[in-house]
Amino acid sequence: MLVVETIARIRREHFIKGKTIKEIARDLKVSRNTVRKVLRSGETSFEYERSVQPRPSATSAEELIKRHGSSIFVEVTIHVSSETA
Numbered sequence: 001m002l003v004v005e006t007i008a009r010i011r012r013e014h015f016i017k018g019k020t021i022k023e024i025a026r027d028l029k030v031s032r033n034t035v036r037k038v039l040r041s042g043e044t045s046f047e048y049e050r051s052v053q054p055r056p057s058a059t060s061a062e063e064l065i066k067r068h069g070s071s072i073f074v075e076v077t078i079h080v081s082s083e084t085a
Contacts, residue, residue: 002038004045006030010038 006028013019013027014035021039025032 002030002034002045007038007044010035014039 009028010024010030013024014021019027021032021035024030025035028035
């Protein structure tokens, strides 16, 4: 997301200082397409909003155990060697 200060700096660099799109993109570490988008539009902020918010998975641990049994758990054994080098 671009902040208002970055958008203002892009416009200032291009229209007042005469920098190219490539130079601005390199200096501000944004893509050239982003610089073009800012210069072509009159927007002061660019935000992305999803049309639909994805829902989290409703599968609980209990449901997984019922579905797969205890086979989903793996037993781990740690062997410690007392040998010294």
